[in-house]
Amino acid sequence: MTGTMLNSLDLEGRPQDTRVVVAMSGGVDSSVTAALLKSEGYDVVGITLQLYDHGAATHRKGACCAGQDIHDARDVAARIGIPHYVLDYESRFREAVMDNFADSYAAGETPVPCIECNRSIKFRDLLRTARELGAAALATGHYVASRPLADGTRALVCAADSDRDQSYFLFATTRDQLDYLRFPLGDMTKPQTRELARRFGLNVAEKHDSQDICFVPTGRYTDIIGRLRPNAVEPGDIVDLNGRVIGAHQGIIHFTVGQRKGLGIASTAPLYVVRLDAASRRVVVGPRDALRMDRIVLRDVNWIGDGVLDSAARDGLELFVRVRSTRAPQPASLRGADGRYEIDLVAGEEGVSPGQACVFYDAPSGQARVLGGGFIESATATGATVRGAARPLVEAMRG
Numbered sequence: 249m250t251g252t253m254l255n256s257l258d259l260e261g262r263p264q265d266t267r268v269v270v271a272m273s274g275g276v277d278s279s280v281t282a283a284l285l286k287s288e289g290y291d292v293v294g295i296t297l298q299l300y301d302h303g304a305a306t307h308r309k310g311a312c313c314a315g316q317d318i319h320d321a322r323d324v325a326a327r328i329g330i331p332h333y334v335l336d337y338e339s340r341f342r343e344a345v346m347d348n349f350a351d352s353y354a355a356g357e358t359p360v361p362c363i364e365c366n367r368s369i370k371f372r373d374l375l376r377t378a379r380e381l382g383a384a385a386l387a388t389g390h391y392v393a394s395r396p397l398a399d400g401t402r403a404l405v406c407a408a409d410s411d412r413d414q415s416y417f418l419f420a421t422t423r424d425q426l427d428y429l430r431f432p433l434g435d436m437t438k439p440q441t442r443e444l445a446r447r448f449g450l451n452v453a454e455k456h457d458s459q460d461i462c463f464v465p466t467g468r469y470t471d472i473i474g475r476l477r478p479n480a481v482e483p484g485d486i487v488d489l490n491g492r493v494i495g496a497h498q499g500i501i502h503f504t505v506g507q508r509k510g511l512g513i514a515s516t517a518p519l520y521v522v523r524l525d526a527a528s529r530r531v532v533v534g535p536r537d538a539l540r541m542d543r544i545v546l547r548d549v550n551w552i553g554d555g556v557l558d559s560a561a562r563d564g565l566e567l568f569v570r571v572r573s574t575r576a577p578q579p580a581s582l583r584g585a586d587g588r589y590e591i592d593l594v595a596g597e598e599g600v601s602p603g604q605a606c607v608f609y610d611a612p613s614g615q616a617r618v619l620g621g622g623f624i625e626s627a628t629a630t631g632a633t634v635r636g637a638a639r640p641l642v643e644a645m646r647g
Contacts, residue, residue, distance in 0.1 A: 257430050258396055259384050263289035268430070269378035270387045271370055272296045272324065272332070274317025276452045277389030279324040280441050281432050283448040285387060286328045293381060294332040296321040297374065299341040299365075300463045320452050327450060335377065337369060344368035346463055350473045354480035356524030357603025358504045360417070360573075361461055367420040375428060385430045390414045393434025393615065394426055402426045404552060404618040406609070409437040416573040419607040419621035420550045473501050484529025486513055489522065489538060500524050503531050506539055506599025520599075542596040543630050544571070544606055546589045546622030553608070553619035558585040567619060568609040571597050577609045577616070589622065592630075600627040 259266050270282040272294040286292045296318050318334055325332030345364050352359035370388070378386040391407035391414045401423055407413040421429070433441060445453035464472055474481045486495035495513035497503070502510070507521040511533060520539055523532040551557035561582045568577035569591055579594040591606055607621035 257285075257385065257387075257432070259430075261384075264291065267291040267293060267381065267383045268385050268387050269293045269295055269374075269381060269383040271374060271389075272321040273389070273458075274320035274324075274452070275389065275458060276445050276450070276455050277391070277433060277441060279321070279389075279450050279452050280444050280448070281387055281389045282324065282330060283328045283450060284432055284444065286330055287448075292328075292330045293383065294321065294325045294330050295374065295377065296332065296334045297337045297341075297369065298334055299337055299369070300346070320455070324450055324452060328448065335374075337373065340373055341365070341369055341463075346472070346476065349461075349469075350476040350480065352603045353469070353473050353501045354477050354526065355603075356500055356526035358601040359603045360605055361463075362417045363420060363605055366418055371421055371425045371429065375425060379428075385428055387430045387432060389433055390418065390431050391433055391436075391438075392418055392431050392618075394429065394431055395617075405434070405615045406618070407433075408435045408615060410613070412438050415609075415618045416570055416605060416607050419552075419605060419618055420548075421552065422550065423552055426552065470499070470501050482529055484531065486511065486531045486533060489532065489534045494533070497531050500526060500529060500531060505601035536598070539598040540596045541598075541600045541627035541629050542593045544591040544593065544600060544627045545625045546584075546591060546606055547625045549587070549589050549620065549622035551620040553610070553617070557589075557620070561585065561589060568612045568616070569593070569621075570607045570609065571600050571624065572604060577607075577612045579612070582608065596629070600624060602626055 268285050268290045270278060270285060270292055272278045272282055274296065282292055282294050298318065322332050345361050345368065348364055349359050349361045375386050391409060391412040393405040393407060394402045395405050397403055404415065404418060404421060404426055406415045442453055461469060470481070480501055481499040483496060483498050484500065485493045486497055487493050495511070497512070503521050503524060505521055505524065508518060511519060511521070513519065513533070517535060519533040520536055521531060522534040522538045525532065549557070553560065562585050564581045564583045566579070566581050569580045570577045578597065581592045582589060584590055602624050604624050605621055606624050608619035609616040610619055611617070
């Protein structure tokens, strides 16, 4: 198994003459990645990033990148016989990820900090460090794959295990970064990874997967926002779609688009958060059908598909998009140019929230290629959810 999986590294030269840096979080996935590469004879260097003050999260099950995780990464490195370094990235992480997270919530958005961490910390700063160490590649334990293309570049591809696929969180990876990154677990399942951990005798073989945002050890993200941005926690009104005040709240940071529970208002019919207006501190609620949007405006779009994005999208490009990590890609069309792009969802989507990512794919399932994506700036309902040109795509997905 190991030889087949690791052939995807596509690195020139003999393994023993090739250095690879592995980003080791202390979990089973990155630990197996390091062990696999070491078993193949690569010159492996393990690096763990200290991203925040981890004292409170040291022994909390489900928290990642904490003190216990650094200890586990160090133990794995010693076990497989590779050098291991811990780098202090706390200040970089605070500026690039935590501050961005707090500002986004204060603006009425629902951010995805893992995307920003991958983009700004792991695949920018850590990648630069790996190059400085003379490594031919930076390998991670993400469940995603990359494939060589005919022109010598690489494509980002969904993992073979769709239940573990992490492509949604990696859409902001650039073409240059993809050429340098390797993902040895992309063709494996989680049970296979754990079995390899047992074969290698790693102490993390049965370790729980991280589930929470790593810098929110209590699970209460509002505590972090309140500490970083005290002015963001201001009371306001809960209003219906007509602007009528029907309740009060203690801060929009306590709400996300699509939320039903915890609204604190009485109603004969279920109500959902439809929109957050940070300027007026208003939480707008309505019935479920008010959640369905079919047009999305994007910002910070990253394109890793073929050719130039503007050429492909100027007259409309049919593709598939995922607007939340847990939802399946659905047919859509992308159009725009010069940094301004819109997505038209063929069948619409509920609970589209600003701040989340909209990720592009060339197919709705399987090991689809990731074409890029952007962050959702706004979403509206045009009422034209099924367009003639894309109707066959809808029927194909339903059938």
